[in-house]
Amino acid sequence: MVVGLLLHEPAIVERLEARQAAWDTLEDTLEAIRGGDLPLSAGSFPTARGAVVHLHVEPTPVPELWLISLEAEYRVQGRTFRPRLETRVWRSGG
Numbered sequence: 904m905v906v907g908l909l910l911h912e913p914a915i916v917e918r919l920e921a922r923q924a925a926w927d928t929l930e931d932t933l934e935a936i937r938g939g940d941l942p943l944s945a946g947s948f949p950t951a952r953g954a955v956v957h958l959h960v961e962p963t964p965v966p967e968l969w970l971i972s973l974e975a976e977y978r979v980q981g982r983t984f985r986p987r988l989e990t991r992v993w994r995s996g997g
Contacts, residue, residue, distance in 0.1 A: 924952040925975040929988045932956050967995045
């Protein structure tokens with residue numbers, strides 16, 4: 904059993920590192936939106952970490968409160984993963 908785990912260790916580490924990079928990308932993107940460095944507009948863009956971030960923005964009934972949905976799409980070992988983060992952000996003017 905230990906030998907089998909050791910044989911799969913590089914693949915496991917690769918998946919874990921890719922997953923962490925994707926979550927780091929989502930967090931960095933969200934902070935850029937909160938800080939006003941990224942506009943509140945829907946779209947997709949590639950990142951330096953190799954993921955593609957999909958941003959969806961919707962107004963809420965509360966003025967200046969926006970529903971933000973972020974998805975980081977990345978591939979590792981031939982599989983596509985799409986972790987998603989949803990939150991609300993206060994921003995005037997969109």
